[in-house]
Amino acid sequence: MRLILLGPPGAGKGTQARRLVERHGIVQLSTGDMLRAAVKAGTPVGRKAKDIMERGELCPDDLVCAIVADRIEEPDAAHGFILDGFPRTVPQAEALEQTLEAKGLKLDAVIELKVDEEKLLHRIEKRIAETKARGESVRADDNAEALKKRLHAYRVQTAPLIEYYAKKGSLRTLNGMASIPEVGRAIDAILAR
Ligand code: ADP
Helix, strand or coil, X not given: CEEEEECCCCCCHHHHHHHXXXXXXXXXXXXXXXXXXXXXXXXXXXXXXXXXXXXXXXXXXXXHHHHHHHHHHCHHHCCCEEEECCCCCHHHHHHHHHHHHXXXXXXXXEEEEECCXXXXXXXXXXXXXXXXXXXXXXXXXXXXXXXXXXXXXXXXHHXXXXXXXXXXCCEEEEECCCCHHHHHHHHHHHHHC
């Protein structure tokens, strides 16, 4: 099974992806997580990505596409994967299509989590408070200023993918404001078709 989860920051992509990983034994490929790991490890990719991510802007397409193309080659991705946070621009979607085509692979679905943008700030504030309560460090881009930029990047650079995948007939849109289990059931219903 190969899926894309689309939606703005705070839409619940990561939460649903982790649930799908448990239920279907496929891997979650979160470009955000991969980039954060690269930043932490101080790799050349991480050094390029650090400041861009902290500002809440998008990293260059070629850099992100190369990471994903390599990651899809790993043996644990052979049974399928959920792309969380990728593609985020039309050129990334086109690159993904080429990568998959070269391997004879197809996407099963592109699932959009549609959310009320005014509620997103509140959700992210909650995530920050919960992270702090667990004694973990807060993401460098989980602050009001970077979040504003992340939402702007979503609207301008990522939202066009909704139209892109709708035209291809692979888009399924769900209400991301429903509860976590409800969204999970709606995703399962799509996948069972
Ligand atoms: P969010 O919670 O905003 O969806 P992510 O963890 O997916 O956050 O991504 C955090 C940051 O990592 C982004 O703001 C961006 O700088 C970078 N990033 C992640 N995925 C991509 C991508 N596909 N293309 C470009 N930049 C990316």
